[in-house]
Amino acid sequence: xxxxxxxxxxxxxxxxxxxxxxxxxxDAMRRxxxxxxxxxARAFAAYAEVPVEICPExxxxxxREVAKLLQAAAPKAGEKALAIAAPYAGAVLxxxxxxxxxxxxDARAVAVLETALxxxxxxxxxxxxxxxxxGDYDLIISEGAVSEAPAAWIExxxxxxxxxxxxxxxPMGRARLYVRxxxxxxxxxxxxxxxxxxxxxxxxxxxxx
Numbered sequence: 001x002x003x004x005x006x007x008x009x010x011x012x013x014x015x016x017x018x019x020x021x022x023x024x025x026x027d028a029m030r031r032x033x034x035x036x037x038x039x040x041a042r043a044f045a046a047y048a049e050v051p052v053e054i055c056p057e058x059x060x061x062x063x064r065e066v067a068k069l070l071q072a073a074a075p076k077a078g079e080k081a082l083a084i085a086a087p088y089a090g091a092v093l094x095x096x097x098x099x100x101x102x103x104x105x106d107a108r109a110v111a112v113l114e115t116a117l118x119x120x121x122x123x124x125x126x127x128x129x130x131x132x133x134x135g136d137y138d139l140i141i142s143e144g145a146v147s148e149a150p151a152a153w154i155e156x157x158x159x160x161x162x163x164x165x166x167x168x169x170x171p172m173g174r175a176r177l178y179v180r181x182x183x184x185x186x187x188x189x190x191x192x193x194x195x196x197x198x199x200x201x202x203x204x205x206x207x208x209x
Contacts, residue, residue: 003035006047010034010063014049020067025075028095029067034060036116037088055108057199060088061143065166065175065193069141072177072190073164079138082156083122084129085198086143087113091120098139105129129198132156141165144198145173154178154185166193169203 011029020026035046038054045052051059061069066089075081077097083090087109090102101123104110110126117124127133130150132140136158145168153163163178175190 001044003033003043003046007034010047014063015067018064018068020071022071024096025067025070025092028092029063031095032088032091032120033116034063034088036119037091037113039112051195054087054112055106058085058104058106058109059144059196061086061166061193061195065191065195066092066143068191069164069166069175069193072175073139073141073162075139080136081139081141082132082134082137084132084140084142084144084153085109086141087117087122089141089143090122091117093139093141094121101125101134103127103129103133130200137161139164142198143195144201145193145195146198146201147203149176149178150201154180164190166195168194168197 011026035043038046038052038060042053051062075093075096079098081093081098081100083102087102090100094100102117103125105128125133135156137156138161140153141164145166147169148167149165157180159182161180166173166175172194175193177188179186
């Protein structure tokens with residue numbers, strides 16, 4: 001398969017046509033080999049318009065959705081970013097010039113991703129996704145959906161930092177951008193999306209008699 005042509009076509013047909021106008025994001029997505037961040041047996045689907053499996057319970061977000069989420073986060077070179085179960089997004093951010101740490105809790109995903117992340121200058125740390133490693137981040141992003149943004153993720157942001165995540169509790173979710181201010185947290189909805197929900201971040205069933 002000609003991955004280079006597939007990559008360029010992905011940007012033209014799935015990214016630029018969906019109002020992703022940030023040239024740095026477009027250029028980074030042309031550079032980053034998405035096929036290196038999924039299960040080798042699924043590399044043929046790396047540039048399709050769907051989530052692609054990394055390992056059981058871990059997926060790459062679809063190209064359109066991850067591009068729009070990155071654009072909403074407004075990344076800037078030199079910023080400090082945390083990519084939670086977001087290896088491809090982390091590599092794109094590093095290609096733009098951010099200092100990126102990727103956090104992953106699944107050893108199977110680490111085995112798939114470790115070499116590729118290192119090649120793109122992303123530091124990989126293993127740890128519980130509910131507990132961000134480090135803090136004072138300018139930007140946090142996740143390629144997996146959550147039922148609601150964990151408070152610990154927001155608390156790991158510096159003042160002015162942004163969390164870009166999809167909240168999903170049903171067939172369709174909403175991408176949201178959270179911005180930490182000195183006294184509160186601002187949020188806005190960005191677009192509809194339905195990536196798979198991260199294991200452990202599903203809505204807990206309410207107790208009923």
